[in-house]
Amino acid sequence: MKLLNTTVKNKVLGSMMKIIDRERANIIKENKKDLEAFNKEDQALYDRLIVNHDKVDGMIRAIEEVREQDDPVGKLKSEVVLESGLKVTNKTAPFGTIMIIYESRPDVTIEAAVLAFKANNKIFLKGGKEAYNSNVVLEKCWHEALEANGLSKDWITLLHINRQETQEFLKHPPEQLDLIVPRGGERLIRFVKEHSTCAVLVSGRGNNFLYVAEDADWEKAVKVILNAKTDKISGCNALDKVLIDKRIPGYRDKVKELDKILEAAGVEVLVDRNIKQTLGQRTEIPNKDIWYEEFLALKIVMAAVDNVDEAIAMINEYSGGHSASILTENTDKAQKFMEQVDSAAVYHNASTRFTDGGQMGVGAELAISTDKLHHRGPLGLKQLVTNKYYVFGDGHIRT
Template sequence: MSTLLSIEKRNAVLTTMAALLEQEREALKAINQQDLANYNGEDLAMEKRLLVDDAKVDGMILSAKQLASQEDPVGQIRYEFTHDNGMRISNKTAAFGTILIIYESRPDVTVEAGGIAFKSGNKILLKGGKESLLSNQKIVSLWHQALQENGVSTDWVEYLNYDRVQTQAFLEKPSQRVDLIVPRGGEKLIEFTKKHASCPVIVSGRGNNFLYINKEADLKKALDIIINGKTTNIGVCNALDKVLIDSSLPNWEDFGKQLVDELKKYNVEILGDDAFANATQIPVIENEEIWYEEFLNYKIVIGIVNSNEEAIAKINKYCGGHSASIITQNDAVAQEFMDNIDSAAVYQNASTRFTDGGQFGLGGELAISTDKLHQRGPIGLQHLVTNKWYIYGEGQIR
């Protein structure tokens, strides 16, 4: 394990990184164009994540600067106790050691996730997708330059240019110690990582988010929130996939037709359960399995439920444990819904698109965890630590 770098060193590297990204902005965009040209373009969401334009570079720079300005997550005291025999006992946050991040197509992760891991005192191993190889290698070369300019060894940030077979071999028998693995991407990537990893894995990235329209909903809010959740960015895990409508909502059929008309303007494919399909003349779902699916596409499924309890049960059965929202003006109903939904983030009258480290004030995120251990939802700087007990004695024996 590498010796912990002082917080001053870590911040200096991040500040240098921000300056280098600005300095190399045009070169990075040009190299990214080569990655885009090499990509076959079969997946629209993937292509969107792969692109590095000025807005993405601005985001990377902001991320590095914000991380440099945040307080040190390592060494925070969580608990203190003085034993009857005089021993002083405290529990403090500690770095994991080495964190491996496996991700697909998003060069900005090389800065943001790498920066979060580095700021929290960890050595980082980055395993990006082949489609973003040139962009990632350029960004890693900037990491190395930032480390060197501050007199820090470049092995704090390493890029693993491995294919699937090499990755599997490394997961099963790492050639160096790895303390935590964070896969960011689709279900196949997560499954592959969990199957082969020989250390803890934080599962991130599966959405399949639900929105429930209660009978006391403000329908203008409901419409705006659904359109935002479904259409602003289809390729992200906080996008909306399913809508449930309370059958006690006055004239729900009229609202359903309005919702269908609005979604069609964005070319969203709409499927319904029997009740909703009959009322709005849209295609009916082929089977119940579709309720489990995350679409990452212009596609949505809408269904009717007969009570708040039915909505909660249905969401808990099918959702990915990521985000769920209730649209209602009744705060007591909202609270009951939020307390009983088994998801990392629960909303009243707001879009699921906010489940994001930056939006939650964490200054970015390493991943969005749908696991319950050791952290749920957006994993920011302050969560990317483990803990350690410090005991100070004067010769006490038990």
């Protein structure tokens, strides 16, 4: 793959910012077609689908942020001269060709493409059919920006294929795919893993937990729980399960207070058997499967635990490995929780809603990876490269 000069890449991004701003009315008009055709009963997906002036401004900001970041390609990772005289240099290098599969969010068509392109990767974008019109107009903007700077529009390609065609594409891609990112739920991830023939980086599944320790500041805990659950229900970093330590002073009163606050915010509360003894009017979780479920809705499970060890064990068994938080005033307990919970992001006295590239200082993100290879957490510009060894000799042979 040809390595593009940083200046050329940044010129394309500058052109794209101007084109999107120029075309914003048309982008919003095309998005309205998608909104009118969408089933509004799925509020989380509907929220993700909306493109308004604020969203367009956000797209422009995302491109600008990436343009201002250092080019991640060709960065020196290590350099050593061996006893043999060989000089071994390790540098960052593009993946090559990336494919991302995502639902409903037209802004991903901007963020994924800008990150892939700045990191010198080609990208195939497989957006959901519910955002078809929005994605088509955004692809046209990308192609105009590329061709205006003398580059092929093949750097960024929106795939107009159905599920069956996607399956065939994964099995027999028209060119080598180096990385696939399925950004969605369990069904999508299973589908991609089953049919793909290259590396798959899992992203998108939340099912996030929060543990309220016996020494937690209750006022902090309530504020954090409410934010993590209600700030954006469609986010993969939204809260799904709250574990409350039975030893917290005023346990029953605090459980009742939290229940009332959540109810007032429109949150459906499900409970385990122990909490049911305090909140008799609440529905008890029907089976174990609910513990694995990501809700993406105004819905939460409230359960009781005996101690931090039980909380850690439950989180590691049931969570999606995305985000987990502990509310405690004991720093040693927080350290234990954060070290032993196996999640991409762990928090002390803070909302899980911060698991986001922009909020964590990464900038625009391709996805939130819950895999451990090659990267975990927000997948930003610096993470969209692999590495390559350059070995320099002078007729060296191995004996």
